[in-house]
Amino acid sequence: MTIQAQGMSHRRELGANGLLSWIMTVDHKRIGILYLFSAFIFFLVGGTEALLMRIQLAQPDNKFLSPEAYNQIFTMHGTTMIFLVVMPLAAGFGNYLVPLMIGARDMAFPKLNALSYWTFLFGGVFMYSSFLFGGAPNDGWFSYAPLTEKLYSPTHGMDFWVMGILMLGLATTIGSINFIVTIIQLRAPGMTLTKIPLFVWTTFVTSFLAVFSLPSLTTAVLLLLLDRQLGAHFYNTAEGGTALLWQHLFWFFGHPEVYILILPAMGIVSMVIPVFSSKPLFGYAAVVFSTIAIGFLGFTVWAHHMFATGMPTVSLLFFSADSFLIGVPTGVKIFAWMGTMWKGKLRFTSPMLFAIGFVALFLIGGLDGIHLAVVPVDWQITDSYYVVAHIHYVLFGGAIFGIFSGIYYWFPKMTGRLLNESLGKWHFWLLFIGMNLVFMPMHVLGIEGMPRRIYTYGPGRGWELWNFVETIGAFIIAVGIALFVINYIVTMLKAPTHEEDPWDGFTLEWTTSSPPPAYNFAEIPSVRSRRPLWDRKHPELADWRNEA
């Protein structure tokens, strides 16, 4: 391939493969890979923390971890998985794929893009350095005031958390603005908003969510900083501050955040399922509208995290109604994915298995979530293990499965190599079985009265069996992840095949070499439909002849 040859020689001309070239890079693809790689390392760290917790909880009155250690570990597990894993993994895919998918040569602001990555990395490393300076943050990823006040959290852990969150928020804000501008300004000729690939749509909506929700978190954290460092009293109830102020500010960010985490994975799945069904996405318009609807509704449900705080009934019911409503666009998506597979020609490759796993598991996370919107039931199960089950069906069964689907799918584009398919299938089944073993019993434990965030529990409450089963499940997941790491190493040791389009794809990223040259496309493509590559392969069935 001439393009590929050009790409290779272009790389060589720059002498661009040393460590320094990665540090200095402003190429969106390299920044994307940096994001993905760093976030995956954090994923291994956060996963190890989860294993430590599961060992501690495997039996009652276990002394494996001290309460102080457990509280630091569960705090860092949540903070890591949300801010240092799922968000940057999505940012990594976004960086790598958005310019390729819209037929652009790079992001709108390549240098800002590098700034965003390095700010994220520094923020993450900074937060973890707290382990070396007298203890990590230990008040949970939600860090409710006034527990976070200096009086109750005297170590520097919370100060590291506050500064780390400020840096990570800054990184995400910069990155989001970059995505928004890129998607508005740099689309290839002919690619109207009704033709952009679904992953680009979800990145677009996610970026708006981040830009509008992060200021609330920044405010919350800055007030905490003032309380802790300058003796202000925003959350200090003894001096007239308000404890619930933190919760409102935090969840006004925190609920949109859930969609920031899940929408990119939904975008990935919406790209993968059509390709391996050999059909277009069923109901593109409905999926796009449901994404936008989730974006708006996501800002109106924050107080469903606060049903037990003593709010007036009218407020409770308002937030309950909105939380029900947000289930509707989510359902539309699930039906759209199933409609896409309906009467398709399904190829069960690793990316497809993870995408199907996403649909199957995310559905459970949607259905068990209904209970949490029902105020009187929520009073029983909020802050119990039921919620832990729910968020993991959404964020592990959902976000992480979607992300693995994306990794298997675009790995050949990024490296020129296909990951081993048998190992990929083992990886999928171990994760699928393991995650159900860990998280399904958590529903039962929540119903049986086990609160979350406890470092131990006494015998005789009927919680032993399921806790033990969960720990086994956690190790099954760990084996699955280890297989993935092995798969990665084995694959990278092989010579690349540089296949341009190994999956018989539909969208622009598969029209250039693998990996693409620094400038992506020799010639900026022009676009007539949602599946430009399909159109080229099947001119007689081209989408632009059929699309409504």
Add this chain to the structure above:
Amino acid sequence: MFRKFGVLMGLAILLSACQPSPTFLEPASSISNHEANLYRIILIMALVVFVLVEGALILILVRDRKRANNEKLPAQIHSNMRLEVTWTVIPILLVIVLFIMTVQTVNAVAAPSHLKSDLNIRVVGHRWWWEFDYPDLGIVTANELHIPKGATVQVQLESVDVIHSFWVPQLSGKTDVVPGQHNTMWLTSDQVGEYLGQCAEFCGTEHALMRFKVIVDSQQDFDAWVANQQKPAYQPQTEDEQAGYMEVTGACAACHSLDPSDLNTKKVGPNLAHLFSRSTFAGGTFDLNEENLRSWLADTQAMKPGNDMDIKILPKTRDQIISYLLNLK
């Protein structure tokens, strides 16, 4: 098929429930009963959707998998307005039904507007134990809340430090205990018994060891319990007891009161006047007996790391204190 699944679920729950769990699905109050019923209805609705959707998914996966040598392209269907409207409208109807049921249950468990409280209780959250005040009866106790069967009990929730959450699954859902805010809830039960509760909002190091019980007594037992709690604390008889008493009213009194009517003391530790009328200590964590109390006074931090009682007591003093405390029935 559906029934089979239910039986399997039931078996699984039974297996784990060799011991009784504090679950709201075995309610001992009308509040928890309403909540459990609503939970079950929604669980069934969710299971129906689950079976239908996952079933359809499996059907599609099996039926539409690529067969060998099938090179024919599937029909390229982009959308179907009627179908899409259907699967948008059905969930909207479902959530309207859910919302109506939610409103009904919220009203059913809310404190009745004509609520005539038979008993007022003030619950105070401390890191990491529970204080229970009976302002009308002039008594105060810790970690074990007694209420009479059939009474309507109004509970006022306060915290002296951070946010806690008051949860006795079999009697009621959670209400947060927020510093600087006076939340109220109500309790009532027609079943005599002991019901386990636990703090449900992360409150720091020993959040896990902030447990308690609610004991629903017959009216007679409750009256007897109140009468006992209203008595002044035991007066020392022997020399050892006297020495212990001096400690308890001396050094210990910085944090613990020995006056059973000492409400609103702001002391950081629980009232000791009728310590041995309780069955547990240290946030409902350990059985209250001489042996446990001895290890506790020897090294509180080993038993409950991080708690505010960070002291070491010499063995002799310890024995004297215990010889007195044992009489605080």
